[in-house]
Amino acid sequence: MANIKKVAIIGASGNAGAPVLTALLDSSFEVTAITRPESKATFPASVTVKRVDITSVDALTSALEGQDAVVSTLASVAIGVDKTIIDAALTAHVKRYIPSEFGANTREARGTKLGGILKSKIENIDYLIELSEKHDWFTWTGLSTGSFFDWSFRAGILGIDIKNKTARIYDSGNEPYSASTLSFIGKSVVAILKKPAETANKYLTVASITATQREILKILEEETGSQFQTTTVKTSDLENIADEKVAKGDGSAYVEYVIQWVFADGAGHAVKENAAKLLGLEEEDLREEIKKVLRGL
Ligand SMILES: NC(=O)c1ccc[n+]([C@@H]2O[C@H](COP(=O)([O-])OP(=O)(O)OC[C@H]3O[C@@H](n4cnc5c(N)ncnc54)[C@H](OP(=O)(O)O)[C@@H]3O)[C@@H](O)[C@H]2O)c1
Structure with missing residues (x-):
């Protein structure tokens, strides 16, 4: 070609x-x-x-x-x-x-x-x-x-709010996501x-980062020297909310479904075959990327 x-x-x-x-x-x-x-x-x-x-x-x-x-x-x-x-x-x-x-x-x-x-x-x-x-x-x-890694912190989605030092942990917070x-x-x-x-x-x-919410939170706490206030959210509850939204024709159900897709315990949606290799690209370092996010706030 x-x-x-x-x-x-x-x-x-x-x-x-x-x-x-x-x-x-x-x-x-x-x-x-x-x-x-x-x-x-x-x-x-x-x-x-x-x-x-x-x-x-x-x-x-x-x-x-x-x-x-x-x-x-x-x-x-x-x-x-x-x-x-x-x-x-x-x-x-x-x-x-x-x-x-x-x-x-x-x-x-x-x-x-x-x-x-x-x-x-x-x-x-x-x-x-x-x-x-x-x-x-x-x-x-x-x-x-x-997920768009850096953007997700700026946009205040996916649970972690760096400015207010709060984190919504979905299920155990230990599901790897990409x-x-x-x-x-x-x-x-x-x-x-x-x-x-x-x-x-x-x-x-492709993915440049694969990590769990809790791994990210630990690094954020180390790098900011602050403890984040956490609340735990069951992704099955989010699914119910999304189902109700869908029944009303509310397309914002996307948010809850995507959180469940990404973070639910056992979801298994972290990248399996990372095409970064085919594309000649290196994955990125989690701590370095978190530091960049913190510098950009
Ligand atoms: N994985 C993630 O975390 C994540 C996050 C966000 C988005 N996405 C995906 O990335 C893709 C791009 O999303 P995005 O957030 O980058 O898009 P966006 O910033 O909301 O919009 C991209 C561009 O679309 C054009 N556009 C055409 N019709 C439009 C309309 N009716 N309303 C608004 N803009 C319109 C505009 O360009 P002009 O003004 O130049 O016409 C706009 O700048 C989508 O497939 C989205 O699902 C993924």
């Missing part, structure tokens, strides 16, 4: 998109950011910016002409749009599509309650598989990254694009 040089990114101003954009620029790809006409996002001068109605296949097709790859880091609320972008990428003869995954392994989540909430992501991968089987020049790579820092996610996307043959038509799972 020919080298990938021209890359279009959609959602480049977002939580995942910004570090992916930085990594693409650091690796000398020719980058085009596709952004919505109403977006207030701004981009570095070296990025070609196209303001496009992302719900229009025709508008997207002309915006994607000449691109070698498309990376979608679209917001969760807009994941349904990925299918439109896939259609446009196919029409524009783009060779590689990376859909907006960047979280739990949606292949594993198929058929589960979390999978129900992630239905659009699962359907997008199914669609990419179907298209790549029909057109041998069209390829895709799915990238599951686990996560990736935002910079690692950027490097992973770059590595996929630099290894087009090895990564074609594959669903890859």
